[in-house]
Amino acid sequence: MPPRLSSLFLILILALAPVARSTAQSIRLPDIGDPSQAYFGPDEEQRMGLDILRQLRERGAVVDDVQSNEYLDSIGQSIAIYADQNGAPFTFFMVRDSSINAFALPYNFIGINAGLLLATQREDELAGVIAHEIAHVSQHHIVRAIADMKRMTLPMAAAMVAGAALAAASKQAGQAAMVGAMAAGAQHQISFTRANEQEADRIGMQLLARAGFDPRGMSDFFAKLERMAGGEARNRVPEMLLTHPRPENRAADTQDRIEIPPVRRTAPRDRKAYDLAKARVRVLATDDNNSLIRDIETLLAKGGYASETAERYAYALALRQAGRYDDAQRQVDRLLKNDPDRLAFRIEAAELALARENRTQGWRLFEEARQIYPDDFTLAMHYGRALATQGDPKLAMRLMQPHLRRRPNDPVLYASYAQAAQRSGDVAATHATMAEYHYLNGELLSAIEQLEQGLRNPGLSPNQEAQLRARLKRIRTEAIAQDLPVPKRDSP
Structure with missing residues (x-):
């Protein structure tokens, strides 16, 4: 085939x-x-x-x-x-x-x-x-x-x-x-x-x-x-x-017809970003992390690679995944020495520190990266998800909030925000964003249930209540159109 x-x-x-x-x-x-x-x-x-x-x-x-x-x-x-x-x-x-x-x-x-x-x-x-x-x-x-x-x-x-x-x-x-x-x-x-x-x-x-x-x-x-x-x-x-x-x-x-469209001159793209993306996907896609580590070690020893930086980045990711934190740290230190402002390397350094239970260093590294990339979505997600589980959930919400409007089809973003909202005690935001998470995963009945639970919260502001009701109405209409067993309930 x-x-x-x-x-x-x-x-x-x-x-x-x-x-x-x-x-x-x-x-x-x-x-x-x-x-x-x-x-x-x-x-x-x-x-x-x-x-x-x-x-x-x-x-x-x-x-x-x-x-x-x-x-x-x-x-x-x-x-x-x-x-x-x-x-x-x-x-x-x-x-x-x-x-x-x-x-x-x-x-x-x-x-x-x-x-x-x-x-x-x-x-x-x-x-x-x-x-x-x-x-x-x-x-x-x-x-x-x-x-x-x-x-x-x-x-x-x-x-x-x-x-x-x-x-x-x-x-x-x-x-x-x-x-x-x-x-x-x-x-x-x-x-x-x-x-x-x-x-x-x-x-x-x-x-x-x-x-x-x-x-x-x-x-x-x-x-x-x-x-x-x-x-x-x-x-x-x-x-x-x-x-x-x-x-x-x-x-x-x-x-x-290769000569027909003239190539427009634009700012040169970052070649290293392509190499690093391939390296990252190699680690994400493997079914045998230990074999991948051995293959990378062989390549690094023989010098048979297209990009040493990309190989060492894949090596660091695979080592962290295997729990070999000291070995991963040596690779990350080497990568940062040669390219200190590369966001992927800074994120890996911060997450490696958290994996080693050095939270003080992990938060410091994330904050240093945020000073360089204050509005970056990738950093907001990595930093925000870490904060949502083991740090300041309100800071996590502030980091991710601007991206909710820009990325309405990202279930991971909604799930991460909901987790932070739950830890911070924001009941309305928890149910609203969990509803969107379920909706984006095709779970319309679960989304309806989340919105109805949110509407039962006595501490809702008029604006929060109006937003929840409007979203509930739209999702219920869509669920009925798909012949889903939407229960008839009194208004929460």
């Missing part, structure tokens, strides 16, 4: 096929009414995107690591500013998956697999994939494909059920049947999807050039996929039954 699966077709198969509804791994799409419509309003797009994202979180597929997601966001936003955002901000997130893939969801949500980041060799390649997915969203490819898929899901799913049954008896026959079922569905929309992919490539390259990235990053990455998919695998699936044009065709196609 080619290393890059269809970012569009695969997510729709998972989202729409009724055969998957009996499993905990299914991703459900809400009922969007007439599937023949090619355009959905912003409310419908938002509901679809949030619903899929919630279910990805339920499956543990979203990597809730602030630094990794902020790095993706820095690239994505620098590209998205030149795209049609369809009235909604773009949200970029890391997916806990080792496969080389990325996908776009309605309402400007874009997921990047950890495996894709690790497979890139330079930031321009990563930016090329992100630009391609941004183009899918800006051109409404996703919602149009959903509408088209809705018309042919049932017969295709029935064929896939038969294929799954065959697979239980004969692996080879079952695989052939399931491939045939997917091919039948793809046949219905293949030219539509190929045209979209080519358009996303063309627009993505223009976006890359305008944002100051090298458009050759896109073609370079396609060429890499061609090499990775070499051998017999390339000839097993007919080209017209693939929802993406073959990587070699795309590489040639993008290479042919």
